[in-house]
Amino acid sequence: MLIKYSDNPFKQVYGIAFYNRRNIFLFTFISIIAVLQFEFGEIFLWDPIVLPVVPVTILGGALAIFLGFRNNSAYDRWWEARKVWGGIVNASRTFGVMVCTFSSTHFSKGKIKDKKVLDWRQELIHRHIGWLYALIMHLRGQNHWNDLERYLSEKEIEKIKKLHNKPTQILHKQSERLQEAYEDRIIEDFRHMELANVIKEFYNLQGMAERIKGTIFPYYYNYFTGVFLWLFVICLPFALAPEMHWSAIPMSIAISFVFTILEKSGAVTEDPFEGRAADTPISTITRNIEIDLLEMIRSETIPAPMEPKIGRFGVKYLD
Template sequence: MLTTPNIRLSRIIRNTWKVDLIMLASCTAAYMVREFLIANHFSIPGILPTLLGTAIAFFVGFNNNQAYDRWWEARKIWGSLVNDSRSFARSLVHYTGSEKEISHRMIRRHIGFLYALKSYLRGAINDDTPTRYLSEHDEQEIAGASNKHNAILSLQAKDLQQLSAQGHIDGFKFIELNEMLTRFCDAMGMSERIRNTIFPTTYSYLTKVFIWLFVVTFTLVISETAGVFSIPLGWLISFVFVSTQINGMSLVDPFTNNSAGVPLNQITRTIEINLLEMIGAEEVPEAIKPINGEYVL
C-alpha cells in the first residue's frame, strides 16, 4: 500500500512503458495510413472517436469502481481482524486468571493462524513463519490438512473447550470467546472468496481493445489538421486512459505482494507485536517500515 501522497514518475513509467510503446507504434501506424493511403480518398468522421471515448469512460469507470470495492472490502476484513485479535487476546489473558499456559498457547497459535492465512492469500507456500508460533504437537495435528489456517482454528476450539471443562472460564465467557473464533472463520472465508474469485476477464480485455481503437481513430482524425504532431498527441491521450485503467486493475487482486495491495505484512506484524506484548513476551519484533519511504507490503 502506498504511504505517500505523490507517486514518482519513474514508478508510472515502469508500470506503463510497454503499453506506451504499443500505443506510440499504433499512433505512428495510424498516421502513416492516413498520410499515404486514405488522405485523398475519404476522411474519418470526428464522431467516431467521440463515441468510443464515451464507451471507454463507462468501461474504465466500472472496472475501477469494482476493483476498488474488492480492495476496500479486503482492507475492512483485515481491519476487523486487528480489532478482534486484540479483543481475543485481552479476553484470554484476563478471563483465564492464573491459567496462563493454555491462554498464552492460544494467543501464540492465533499469531500463527494469521501468518498461515496471509501465506495462503499471497501464495507463499514455503513460508515457515506460522510454525514459529505453533508447538510441535500443533504442527503434527495440522500436517495433513489442506487448509492449515482452518485447522489451526479447530485447535483453538479444542483448547477453548478445555478451558471451559477445567472451570477456568464460565459459560458466558466461553460463548464470547467462541464467537470471536467464529468471526475469525468469517474473516478467513471472506478473504478466501476475494482471492479465489477472478475479476471478469472480458471487462478488462474489452477495455484494452476499446482504448486501442479509440487511440487509432483519434490519431486518424486529428492527423488531418495536426499532421505529424498527431502521433505525440495520440500517445498523450492514450497515456491518460491507459494509466487510469492500469491503476484500477492494480487493485483487482488486493492480496498480491505489491505496492498496490493490502499491506498484510504490516497488519500481521502489528497484531503480532500487540499480542506478544499482552502476554509479556521477551522477544518482540520491530514494526514493518515503509520501503524507500514510499510503500508497505
C-alpha cells in the same frame, strides 16, 4: 499499500515510463504510422486512411464508462479488503484481552496451578498469531513457514501442512483448546461462550477475505474493456492526423496513455492480497497485531514494527 512515489520527479517519470514502456512504444508506433500515411499519402499515390472524429469520440465515451465501472468495482474490493483486516485487528485485540482476563485458577478451586493458566494463555495467543500468518499464506498462495514455526509446535505444523485450508484448521484447534480449558475449569461456561463467539468472528472475517480472493472479476468486462481500449488507441491517431498533423503524435500518445493507466489501475486494485505496492498491507497489519498480543502476555521477545519498504525508483510502500 502505496505511501508515495519517489521525491525525485525524474525518478517518478522514469519509473512510470519504465513500467509502461511496451505500451508507450506501441502508442508511438501506431501514431507515427497514422501521421506518415496521411502526410505522404499523396506523394506515394495512395488515399490516406482518415477516420471521422465523432465515432472515435463516441468510442472513447463508451470506453470511459467501462473503465469507470471497473475502477469503481475494483476500489470497492480493495476497500472491503481493508475493512476485513480492520475487523481482524479489532477482533484479535478483543480475543487477546479475553484470553488474558477470562482465564484463572479461581474456577478450579486450586486444582489448576498458575503456570498451567499462563501456559494456556501463551499457547492460544501464539496460535492466533500463527493463524494470522497462515491466513496471509493462504490469501497470497505462498508456502513460507518461518513465521508459523515461531508460534506453532513442530507437530502441529506437520499436521496442518497436509490440510487444504490451514487457517481454518488452526481456528478449529483453538476451539478444541477452549473446550479443554472449560473442562479443566480454566474458564467457566459464560466465558467459554464469549471466546467461542470471537472464534466465530474470525471464521466470518476469514470467509470474507476468501470471498474477495476467490471471486473473479466478470470476464466480459475485462475482455471488452481491453478490446475497446485497443480499438480506441488504434483509431485515435487516424482521427487526429487530419486536424493536428504532426502534433497528433504526442497528443495521441498522451490520450492513449491516460486510458491505459486507468485500465491498468483497475486491474491491479481488484486483487488486493497479492503483496504488491498498491495492495492492502496485510503483513504490516499482522505485525502490529502480533506486537499488541505479545505485549498482553508480557513476552520477552517482541518484534519491531515493520518499516515502509523502498521499491524500485524510490517508491515507498507498506507490505
